[in-house]
Amino acid sequence: MTVTDRHAPSRAAMALSGVTKAYEGTPPVRALRGVDLEVDDGELVSIVGPSGSGKSTLLHIMGTLDRATGGVVRVAGYDVAALGDADLSAIRSQHIGFVFQQFFLLAGETALDNVADGLLYTGMRLAVRRDLARDALDKVGLAARADHMATKLSGGERQRVAIARALIGNPRIVLADEPTGNLDSASGASIVRLLEALNEEGTTIVVITHDRLIADQFPRQVAILDGQIEKDSLWQR
Amino acid sequence: MATLTSNAAPHEVIAPSRMTPADTLRAAGIGLRTRRLRSVLSALGIMIGIGAMVAVLGLSESSKSDLLAQLDRLGTNMLQVQAGSGIGLGPGTLPDDAPAMVARIGPVDEVSAVSDVSDARVYKNDLVPSGQSGGLSVLATDDNLLATLQGSMTAGVFLDLASPDYPVVVLGSVAAERLGVRDLDQPTRVWIGGEWFTVVGIMSSLELSPDLDRAALVTPTAAAMYLGTDDLVPSTIYVRTDPASVDDVRGVMAATVNPENPDQVEVTRPSDALEARDAAESALTNLFLGLGAVALLVGGVGIANVMVISVLERRGEIGLRRALGATRRHISVQFLGESLLLAGIGGVGGVLLGAAVTAGYASLQGWGVLIPTVAIVGGLAAALLIGAIAGLYPAMRAARVSPTEALRTL
Numbered sequence: 001m002t003v004t005d006r007h008a009p010s011r012a013a014m015a016l017s018g019v020t021k022a023y024e025g026t027p028p029v030r031a032l033r034g035v036d037l038e039v040d041d042g043e044l045v046s047i048v049g050p051s052g053s054g055k056s057t058l059l060h061i062m063g064t065l066d067r068a069t070g071g072v073v074r075v076a077g078y079d080v081a082a083l084g085d086a087d088l089s090a091i092r093s094q095h096i097g098f099v100f101q102q103f104f105l106l107a108g109e110t111a112l113d114n115v116a117d118g119l120l121y122t123g124m125r126l127a128v129r130r131d132l133a134r135d136a137l138d139k140v141g142l143a144a145r146a147d148h149m150a151t152k153l154s155g156g157e158r159q160r161v162a163i164a165r166a167l168i169g170n171p172r173i174v175l176a177d178e179p180t181g182n183l184d185s186a187s188g189a190s191i192v193r194l195l196e197a198l199n200e201e202g203t204t205i206v207v208i209t210h211d212r213l214i215a216d217q218f219p220r221q222v223a224i225l226d227g228q229i230e231k232d233s234l235w236q237r
Numbered sequence: 238m239a240t241l242t243s244n245a246a247p248h249e250v251i252a253p254s255r256m257t258p259a260d261t262l263r264a265a266g267i268g269l270r271t272r273r274l275r276s277v278l279s280a281l282g283i284m285i286g287i288g289a290m291v292a293v294l295g296l297s298e299s300s301k302s303d304l305l306a307q308l309d310r311l312g313t314n315m316l317q318v319q320a321g322s323g324i325g326l327g328p329g330t331l332p333d334d335a336p337a338m339v340a341r342i343g344p345v346d347e348v349s350a351v352s353d354v355s356d357a358r359v360y361k362n363d364l365v366p367s368g369q370s371g372g373l374s375v376l377a378t379d380d381n382l383l384a385t386l387q388g389s390m391t392a393g394v395f396l397d398l399a400s401p402d403y404p405v406v407v408l409g410s411v412a413a414e415r416l417g418v419r420d421l422d423q424p425t426r427v428w429i430g431g432e433w434f435t436v437v438g439i440m441s442s443l444e445l446s447p448d449l450d451r452a453a454l455v456t457p458t459a460a461a462m463y464l465g466t467d468d469l470v471p472s473t474i475y476v477r478t479d480p481a482s483v484d485d486v487r488g489v490m491a492a493t494v495n496p497e498n499p500d501q502v503e504v505t506r507p508s509d510a511l512e513a514r515d516a517a518e519s520a521l522t523n524l525f526l527g528l529g530a531v532a533l534l535v536g537g538v539g540i541a542n543v544m545v546i547s548v549l550e551r552r553g554e555i556g557l558r559r560a561l562g563a564t565r566r567h568i569s570v571q572f573l574g575e576s577l578l579l580a581g582i583g584g585v586g587g588v589l590l591g592a593a594v595t596a597g598y599a600s601l602q603g604w605g606v607l608i609p610t611v612a613i614v615g616g617l618a619a620a621l622l623i624g625a626i627a628g629l630y631p632a633m634r635a636a637r638v639s640p641t642e643a644l645r646t647l
Contacts, residue, residue, distance in 0.1 A: 056645075060640075060641045060644075063560065065559065065560060065640040065641050065644070066640075066641045078251070083251075085564065085565060086253060086254065086564045086565075086566075087251050087253075089253075089254045089559070089562050089563060089564040089567075090251040090252060090253050090254045090562065091251060091562075092254075092559075092560060092561065092562040093254045093561060093562020093563075094251070094252065094562070096560075098557075098560040098561075100557075100560075100644065102553065104553055104554070104556070104557040104560075104644075106267060106271075106554065106557075107271050108267050108270040108271035109267070117561060118561060120256065120260060120264075120558075120561055120562075120563075121254040121255065121256055121558075121561055121562035121563050121564075121567060122252075122254070122255070122562070123254075123255035123256060123257060124257075125257055125259075126257070126259060126260060126263075165561075
């Protein structure tokens, strides 16, 4: 991973500048207070912070699931403030992969079909998606489990299926929200190794975690506290 | 469409999220596959409603077609003439020459009269106590009765006026049964008014004139010779007219039969009773249809209820789908589709159930099975309409779920 020119926009998978987020209420909750963060293609970044630090809000805004109150958010080159809800959905379907703490696999489907669902909203036919899903399952080392029902898999296996689902469309960026949060330490460690391996092959990944031990294993760490970036390992270079 | 920004990625425009129709159907079916019992139960409500409506329509149609066939067979062109009975009139009689007068009306095809042999009773044999007459009557009639009624014989022959002098009798179907006469393989006699009469025939049941089913019929000559009845007066005249002129004939009937007192003549059309029965049945049909519609509505409420719960339970799935790129429309279409599938399954099941009930009951009644197309098409359409209405609100709720809220659940 190399980051040499932070001003080359074409290399930024994701760029946030001066992003704020406030929730209405009395008093209003200022979840983000001016976040500047750029993630270039090919990076593996951890965003670490205690609960309530605003890291989930940041992930939702990066993933276009939520809109910033102020500042500029560019995802895959698009200024999301200018886009409508349907366009944001389109960006998610084509450019962003999500991995969640709770896996969110569909109970009635096999591992293969859950992975194929990663391209469900691209209009691609199921047969084609299944072929791609097989490759993606192979990448995460679960080719043998393709036809098992999602509910019959162990926690670590489920998270691998979820990662394969996020990877299947070769998104510009993968956002992982506490991907090891529901796993025992051995499974968690293997998921971290998997993410590292996938990054080696070129996938851009942002991992959100409250766990410093996990965050420290990644090449770049961004620490967030009270809605602001407290430290970015990039600054030290 | 997307607005390009100054440092945009090499995409000209964002291709919108889309789903193949096959995937849309699959997504709509996922809730049914993972919650089978609940789906079956909520489809059951619709199934019962549609089933009831299809069965009611099918049964009423089958019964109506049976009635029409019956009317077709029996004819609606028979008139029955009796002396009117009213206050101060006493047991009415018709003039002796009435049958002859009626026969002279142009469009009249057949005429036949029966006369009460008032004192005579019919018994199985001479040992039966005279009080036990079994409610059977003895009537004298001419040889034209069977033709006029378009009746038929289950055994033997009808009265033959070529040999009117013999003590012979023809029994109506009920009379034969009560007298224990099943067939005429052996010579059979019955005891009428103190004389033995030989049974020469048994009539089939006469649907338009059930009175005659309970009668023993003798010739007027035999009545006079053996039963001592000289003054036979017609009590009932049966008239078969040209089908096109039934109403005209009916109009002149009273005056023809009894020119002096036309108001003492009662003219009826027995097939009217059958048609009245049909009218009563269709009132009942409407009632049952209404009940079916209520069941259908309740079924619809059941589906709406299940769908609302489903939306609440599946917030995580909704959040995931939004994260995978589903638009609000994709989400609402999925849930609306699920509701339509539930109702559609109920509708198909209901049509099959209704058809089965109709087939079962109709064949039990010996009717032809007739399920109107309008019941099948209408039943399915009603089910889908209910499904669409029931699914609309849950689908809108599902579409409005905020993805960030949804992903925070669990």
